[in-house]
Amino acid sequence: MTAMPERASRFPRISAMPQRGRISWFEIVLLTSCAVWVGFGLAPALQDVAVLSFLFAGLGLAWNIAGGCAGLISFGHAAFFGIGAYTSTILFQSYGITPWLGIFAGAATAAVAGAVLALICARLKGPFFILSSLAFAEVVRIIALNWPSVTGGAEGLSIPPVPDLANMVLGSKPAYEALTLIYLILAYAVMRWLEASRFGFYLFAVRDNDDAAAAAGINPLMIRSSAMALSAALTGVGGTLFAQYFLYLDPTYVISPELSFQFALLPAVGGLGTAIGPILGSFLITPLSELLRANLGNAAAGLHLVIYSAGLIVVMLYFPAGIAGALEKLKSRKPQP
Amino acid sequence: MNTIIQLVISGLLIGSIYALMSIGLTLIFGVLRVVNFAHGEFLMIAMYAAWAFSKLLGLNPYVAAIAVVPAMFLFGALVYRLVIGSALEKPHLVVVFATMGLSIFLQNIALMAMTADLRDVPPIFGRSISIGHVFIKGELLLGFIITLACTIALQWVIKYTFLGKAIRATVQDGEAAKLMGIAVPRIFLITFATGSALVGLAACVMLPLFSVFPTVGLNFVLIAFVIVVLGGMGSIEGALLGGFCVGVVQSVGSYYVAPAFGQLFFFVLFLLVMIFRPNGLFGQKGAATLGMNE
Amino acid sequence: MSALLEVQGVSRTFGATRAVDNISFAVRPGELLGLIGPNGAGKSTLFNLIAGVMPPSGGKIVLDGTDVTGSKSYDMARAGVARTFQIPKPYRQLSVIENVMISAFLRQRSMADARELAGLTLSDLGLAPYRDRPASELTVGLLKRLEVARALAMQPKLVLFDEIMAGLTPTEVGGMTEIVAGLPARGITVIWVEHVLYAIMKTATRMVVINRGRVIAEGAPAEMARDPAVVKAYLGEEMQLA
Numbered sequence: 001m002t003a004m005p006e007r008a009s010r011f012p013r014i015s016a017m018p019q020r021g022r023i024s025w026f027e028i029v030l031l032t033s034c035a036v037w038v039g040f041g042l043a044p045a046l047q048d049v050a051v052l053s054f055l056f057a058g059l060g061l062a063w064n065i066a067g068g069c070a071g072l073i074s075f076g077h078a079a080f081f082g083i084g085a086y087t088s089t090i091l092f093q094s095y096g097i098t099p100w101l102g103i104f105a106g107a108a109t110a111a112v113a114g115a116v117l118a119l120i121c122a123r124l125k126g127p128f129f130i131l132s133s134l135a136f137a138e139v140v141r142i143i144a145l146n147w148p149s150v151t152g153g154a155e156g157l158s159i160p161p162v163p164d165l166a167n168m169v170l171g172s173k174p175a176y177e178a179l180t181l182i183y184l185i186l187a188y189a190v191m192r193w194l195e196a197s198r199f200g201f202y203l204f205a206v207r208d209n210d211d212a213a214a215a216a217g218i219n220p221l222m223i224r225s226s227a228m229a230l231s232a233a234l235t236g237v238g239g240t241l242f243a244q245y246f247l248y249l250d251p252t253y254v255i256s257p258e259l260s261f262q263f264a265l266l267p268a269v270g271g272l273g274t275a276i277g278p279i280l281g282s283f284l285i286t287p288l289s290e291l292l293r294a295n296l297g298n299a300a301a302g303l304h305l306v307i308y309s310a311g312l313i314v315v316m317l318y319f320p321a322g323i324a325g326a327l328e329k330l331k332s333r334k335p336q337p
Numbered sequence: 338m339n340t341i342i343q344l345v346i347s348g349l350l351i352g353s354i355y356a357l358m359s360i361g362l363t364l365i366f367g368v369l370r371v372v373n374f375a376h377g378e379f380l381m382i383a384m385y386a387a388w389a390f391s392k393l394l395g396l397n398p399y400v401a402a403i404a405v406v407p408a409m410f411l412f413g414a415l416v417y418r419l420v421i422g423s424a425l426e427k428p429h430l431v432v433v434f435a436t437m438g439l440s441i442f443l444q445n446i447a448l449m450a451m452t453a454d455l456r457d458v459p460p461i462f463g464r465s466i467s468i469g470h471v472f473i474k475g476e477l478l479l480g481f482i483i484t485l486a487c488t489i490a491l492q493w494v495i496k497y498t499f500l501g502k503a504i505r506a507t508v509q510d511g512e513a514a515k516l517m518g519i520a521v522p523r524i525f526l527i528t529f530a531t532g533s534a535l536v537g538l539a540a541c542v543m544l545p546l547f548s549v550f551p552t553v554g555l556n557f558v559l560i561a562f563v564i565v566v567l568g569g570m571g572s573i574e575g576a577l578l579g580g581f582c583v584g585v586v587q588s589v590g591s592y593y594v595a596p597a598f599g600q601l602f603f604f605v606l607f608l609l610v611m612i613f614r615p616n617g618l619f620g621q622k623g624a625a626t627l628g629m630n631e
Numbered sequence: 632m633s634a635l636l637e638v639q640g641v642s643r644t645f646g647a648t649r650a651v652d653n654i655s656f657a658v659r660p661g662e663l664l665g666l667i668g669p670n671g672a673g674k675s676t677l678f679n680l681i682a683g684v685m686p687p688s689g690g691k692i693v694l695d696g697t698d699v700t701g702s703k704s705y706d707m708a709r710a711g712v713a714r715t716f717q718i719p720k721p722y723r724q725l726s727v728i729e730n731v732m733i734s735a736f737l738r739q740r741s742m743a744d745a746r747e748l749a750g751l752t753l754s755d756l757g758l759a760p761y762r763d764r765p766a767s768e769l770t771v772g773l774l775k776r777l778e779v780a781r782a783l784a785m786q787p788k789l790v791l792f793d794e795i796m797a798g799l800t801p802t803e804v805g806g807m808t809e810i811v812a813g814l815p816a817r818g819i820t821v822i823w824v825e826h827v828l829y830a831i832m833k834t835a836t837r838m839v840v841i842n843r844g845r846v847i848a849e850g851a852p853a854e855m856a857r858d859p860a861v862v863k864a865y866l867g868e869e870m871q872l873a
Binding site: 121124127131132136142302303309312 | 430433437445448566595600601605607615
């Protein structure tokens with residue numbers, strides 16, 4: 001244990017364990033391991049799970065910008081996910097625009113939607129905001145379901161499963177792993193940037209105390225809208241990646257309350273408002289839920305969800321600060337040098 | 338013209354039943370300041386219970402209420418003890434996630450126990466009652482009457498009994514209430530359990546009209562939320578009037594546009610209320626910003 | 632010398648109550664103006680009107696020659712008006728220095744500059760030992776000092792103090808009084824609402840006494856103590872009969 005402080009002083013800006021405002025060895029090791037995993041094409045049987053884990057980690061980080069950092073707990077983020085996915089897919093199918101460009105259009109459209117939601121909910125806090133975000137997502141879903149000429153209605157949209165690099169239809173699972181890992185790292189980088197920037201600090205201020213922030217010269221509505229727009233844009237990017245992986249968009253899943261819940265759950269379990277939280281949350285829960293679904297989904301319909309949700313309740317009651325919070329507590333129990 | 342009258346009347350009646358299922362939610366929010374995201378699942382469980390009593394004992398669901406309502410009261414108390422109580426003093430989102438988790442838990446327990454098959458009870462009333470040119474289903478009318486009776490009874494309890502006063506005191510100032518010797522946690526428990534009991538009553542009234550299946554709660558919980566917000570969190574009269582609004586909007590909307598758009602209309606209605614009157618039509622001032630940042 | 636802040640015929644009604652009734656006064660640069668009055672006099676409402684928390688129902692507020700009537704609190708902050716909160720409102724999940732940095736960001740764009748300014752401000756207020764502690768861990772006395780630190784880190788022209796002495800020990804009151812007294816020398820004008828009278832009477836250069844939403848006396852602190860209207864306002868009508 002005494003070796004640690006010496007090493008930390010040689011690299012003063014990198015801490016041992018995850019912390020706000022600092023990159024830690026823990027994350028460097030974690031992310032490098034992921035890159036190695038992908039680069040060497042390890043564990044082919046788990047590639048599906050890896051793609052989903054990376055994707056959801058990125059989505060959790062995106063949600064966290066609004067939820068954990070700005071205090072905007074939204075249960076309607078699937079709307080932004082869907083908007084991103086549908087925008088790029090529609091642009092591809094109807095106008096032949098490659099998803100490599102469509103992904104930006106999707107992000108931009110989602111960002112606008114995010115700003116709109118924040119403006120609608122300008123005066124709302126707490127459960128009212130949550131409910132409004134739910135209603136918002138439902139409106140988007142109903143529109144997607146009932147506009148067949150544009151969105152394919154209940155049948156959804158599909159992309160031909162023909163490998164086509166120019167149009168983001170990658171041929172192999174490891175390629176998708178790489179793509180989603182890049183997304184994860186991008187979202188992580190945005191999060192770390194927030195922690196080290198004035199804008200990010202303003203998010204925390206608005207989260208913790210609106211009135212004090214206004215007295216300090218911050219316009220809370222502007223900050224909330226920007227945070228939501230950024231969060232929505234990143235979520236929309238994830239949506240496009242999802243569309244390009246599964247090659248099929250089903251509105252009842254893609255814009256569902258269950259999916260919205262998932263985006264919020266991962267950061268909550270991993271540690272709200274932290275950079276490492278959503279990553280830990282996804283790496284823990286995504287494989288677990290896939291595992292449970294694979295093994296128990298057949299045994300008794302719903303058993304895996306019973307276990308999953310019971311576990312969630314227990315975690316929320318006993319570890320409200322999430323895994324990252326528990327790590328913090330462990331860290332502060334270590335004897336001081 | 339007749340069509341409109343028919344639609345509005347049906348809308349008001351079904352709306353009253355929606356209101357009955359929402360009163361518990363608004364009561365719980367008004368007193369505990371928490372939104373129970375598992376509210377729909379409480380309704381689902383109660384509907385299954387009503388169905389079971391019906392099927393097993395040959396009772397009709399209205400009579401089964403005698404058993405279902407107390408059972409739901411106990412169920413609510415149990416959930417409060419196990420989950421809600423300890424979540425209350427933690428950060429706000431613990432309750433949100435815990436009740437969401439509870440929602441998924443209950444849905445899947447029901448799925449495992451009862452399978453996804455729709456269950457319903459045979460109609461109680463033979464044919465619709467007709468008043469002038471308007472046809473009213475007996476189940477709807479009875480539901481409306483029960484809702485009114487229940488609302489009046491609740492208002493009486495809140496205004497004239499000690500329990501009611503204790504509840505009002507807790508709503509206005511929890512700290513002061515504690516200092517006056519009111520056992521606030523006990524009030525919370527009783528309120529939560531009562532809210533659940535009310536859901537039980539609603540379930541008995543709804544079973545003759547709707548089938549029950551494990552995810553039926555999802556359909557209704559969003560309706561309940563819209564009603565509660567419209568009427569103002571914590572207002573019982575508000576829930577009733579909110580229910581009427583929603584019932585009529587859905588009834589008229591579904592008829593003139595596709596049924597899905599009926600749903601869309603009331604979500605849009607919800608968002609409009611959030612923009613312009615976040616405290617609802619009858620809610621407490623400042624309700625929209627309750628509980629945050631302090 | 633022209634006024635930094637002018638309050639002209641300002642009123643504020645809540646329903647049927649006139650909390651602030653046609654109040655006018657001016658504050659010159661470098662003044663340390665004390666605003667006192669019995670409970671319910673309307674001091675807080677007046678305070679909040681100047682801070683931009685709510686618009687006046689009537690009248691004008693002019694800051695440095697510009698009409699700022701009805702400006703929101705963040706606009707007032709950007710115009711150079713800082714305020715403290717009577718019940719401290721810290722950012723609970725942030726550390727003490729981060730709390731101050733949020734305010735420092737108003738005038739300092741970079742992280743490094745904001746952190747430096749925040750650090751200096753904390754030292755000025757004796758809060759340096761608590762730099763990295765979460766704000767949620769501080770006692771009330773320290774939180775009140777944090778409020779002051781946050782206000783000062785905004786590098787304001789005018790600072791509004793709202794009962795910063797309440798709940799402090801006599802030693803703390805002494806320390807805080809020193810800090811406040813030193814502000815005009817640093818080019819910061821002060822409007823100070825306070826109940827702890829001995830502190831404010833010692834330090835203020837001018838006093839305004841408010842009762843029932845109106846100004847009832849204005850002048851040097853020593854005069855206020857002798858003014859019969861002021862005595863009556865504080866001690867009540869009954870004392871007249873005795």
